Amino acid sequence: MNRTRVFRVALMILLLAILTAVAKNAASQQQATTPKPAAAKAATNESEEGEKRFETNCGRCHRPPEALSPGEARTVVRQMRVRANLTAEDERLILKYLAP
């Protein structure tokens, strides 16, 4: 199989996966516009908001670390504040999630 063909097939598979994800994302955003009073109430909890901020920022590169002490969590979040450009509000809420 020549290299152009292999490359095109790989590129097509990748583009297909991207298009599928785009379509799914659009569908889920439409669903998200439907009011959900219970979910809205729960989101007021700072720890849950911290989990959201973690998923939004830190979770893009890695999963949450296992079992951190409060002192370790403070150091990790400060390090990530520099590396991932977190705001002071992000830092405070993510700490609530990692070390409640």
Added chain:
Amino acid sequence: MFVRFLSFLLLLLCSAVTLCAQVETPIISGGVQFLSTTAGGVTTFNPLIAPVVSIPIGDRFLIESRGTFDEFIFRENGTSGPYHAHTFSSVDYLQLDFIANSHVTIVVGDFLTPFNIYNERIGPVWIRNLADSPLIAGIGTRTSGSSEGGMVRGVAVSRKNWQITYAAYFSALVNASQFGAGRSAGERVAIFVPSTRLEVGMSYQRFLQHQHLNSWGGYLVWEPRSAPLELRAEYAHTRGGQGYWIEGAYRLSQFRGPGSWLGRLQAVARVEQFYLGTPSPDDVLPGADTQKVNLGLNYYLPHNLRVNGSYGRQFSSLGNSNIWNVGVTYRFLFPLLPGGSK
């Protein structure tokens, strides 16, 4: 290597002892990897440990450093003969951070060059999805991947639906064995949309020694909330050449959950192309136009252990080759001092 490793730890340990009474705990984290690579029929082994030491000082300061200690094991005649090993050690970065406020953090010392995203954010072995670095990883980062000097970074503007982040730096020419860097200045600016986890950014660097040259690039990172998909792409251009890579990774956690045997599996694909420009001796770029396809599987075991395998096919006028990688990676995090966990 062992003496350097001990000296490195001892230096940081001494600093940490004086700080152990504070609320934040100094930590040592990072990754350990054992990688077997077969490229063009020749198999090599590469055990590696990359510890990251983080020592907070007061409310606003942080000392952080990463070292890499690895060994390259190969057979004398490629596929036959006795095994030999070369060991390498390097300090990837050693920096002092001062967090002034949400908008400004000042970094001084030896820091990873913030050109695009691969070098600074997804390069560590416990984060990267594929063992091989992209073909264009050398653009904007030169040979060492780090800069010596000062950097200002942070969130320029933060709104509910979008953020603009930035990093601007100046690096001096340093020829020290563990802290080599070129004289350069550069910046990275990005816009991030938290609701869709979409980030688009661009980078520019002016290299200011020998022949002055510009490097610039752009990147896109998208992790939709609706699916466990990671999409990352970079483009970079310099006098020595230009190229791009697009990487998609899909974890099968939608089937039976992330903790199930199937949900722990992640499929990865990356396509990349490099076009040769006017090469210079300092470049760490391919010597000819190159195309590469990588397909990989990662399996996330409990306790931060990951098994990864990948197959790559590289097409180049210098010769086509198959590249197989099989490895295991462990990500660790401990308090730096005994009894430091509190």
